[in-house]
Amino acid sequence: MNGARWLVQALAAEGVDTLFGYPGGAIMPFYDALHGADLKHILVRHEQGAAFAANGYARASGRVGVCVATSGPGASNLVTGIADAMLDSVPMVIITGQVATPLMGTDAFQELDVFGMTMPIVKHSFLPRSVDDLPRILGEAFRIARSGRPGPVLIDLPKDVQNGDASHLPTHRPLPVDEVPAPMDASLHAALALISQAQRPVIYGGGGLALGDAVQAFRTFVDATQIPTVLTLKGLGTLPSQHPLNLGMLGMHGSRAANLAVQESDLLIVVGARFDDRATGKLTEFAPHARVVHMDLDACEIGKLRHADAGVRGDIxxxxTLLTLPCAAHLHGRNGAARRAWRTACQQRARDGAARYDAPGETVYAPALLKRLSEMAPDAVVACDVGQHQMWVAQHWRFDDPRKHLTSGALGAMGFGLPAAIGAQLQDPRSQVICVSGDGSFLMNVQELATVARYRLPVKIVLLDNQALGMVRQWQELFFERRYSEVDLSDNPDFAAVASAFGIQASYVDRADGVESALRALLDAPGPALLHVAIDQAANVWPLVPPNHNNAQMLDADEPASLPGTEAPPTSPIAEEPRHALST
Known part of the structure; x- marks a missing residue:
């Protein structure tokens, strides 16, 4: 029993059933210990894929995701996935190999100070110097990753510690997570007082609702108080998309109904959200007439960016639950007529501004495709990459569960979608998992098609291809006088042929009248499948709040001429050559 074998048994004791990784020199003892063990190891084709797969596993399941890599480049390739987990509060334990302790600090082969390199992007780091450190470190790593506001924890594991005699170590027993503090009575009374006085209240829900296992309590609160509600990107699904009080996503690409309601409100009830700049727009002009009730587990978030008139720190x-009945009783009393009128006006604005899907022309309209796919696969887990397609998914997919929407929120990491879908599929092999990607994002981790094929994971991939870095191109069109710099991807490969080369069923569609049958064929495929969708290169995401503007200053498709450099709509913004032929 060496340290590596003890660690493998301890991971199983922590409830780990699947881990993602890529072997190398400094982590070989651990991989030797995995041989014949019950843990399921998924061999990815790049360490970034391992980090994103563990990330997707954790987001979809709520359990701790685990990834493994060797020292040096193996560890450094994990960094983007670790940072994504830190910024989006995803529980992960990352195990990296390290050179033997006598060689540390000597610039040995594949030695990197991964402990120092990752310090700003983890909740905690551990560097065991002896095999005797392992029981304490492993228990603490999982406890910290799970407790409070979740996040990633790193264990940098020297090779000699892996090889050390561990026959004397005790059987591992998991540590309990930290008890979540209850809110203080005084803060609850302050919140109730503000809510009872409001005439134009808005609930602003974020990703902390899912992290705090508070989705059902949130829905009960919304139904009881009948307050119009807006959601952040990571809050989507906490209130079903079709709920009558759901005004949609707020922020840069939020709905007009959501943004205007926030800007006109006299009280914001902020639940598990952090006033991110993409949600608030110009912060100094965000909700200018509103007082703020801010509920969050993390005391550091309350008052960080916007003063909280009532800060309620504790379990969301x-x-x-404690506020639901008192708030409902007060809201149906004084100012009730004013609040009813406000609610009616917000709901009418949402109906008037509802998205239309009857785009003219024969080409594929991405929002309509995504809305239709969400209807055809209502229970699917969606892992999304970053770019225009990410915002279209947020706007047009009908989510009813926040753990079914996996997206790189705060970091905005391209290449997230495919490996995150792999992780989501492996956490529940029975689930339907769909990866929505763009041509730019997809090529960043395209090698993970090999992982999908090896394990025959029934992931369905929808690849929206506009032969450009679409979001960058849109900003260059609107804000940089159409100086298109390094966004042309017109030399993309035949993605259907690429998928076929990995043994994955693939098809292609470029006409609106072919979308329905193409989506049905994709969903009916018995294993993994890819649908390559050609869309208009000039298509933009609307509405859009320009940088350094408040959320009431939204642009729509018919308004870009109000910005400098956008006097006329572009016809062919980048390439004059027609789209190259693609196989079906």
């Missing part, structure tokens, strides 16, 4: 589920 408990907070909502």
């Amino acid at each position: 589920r408990t907070t909502l």
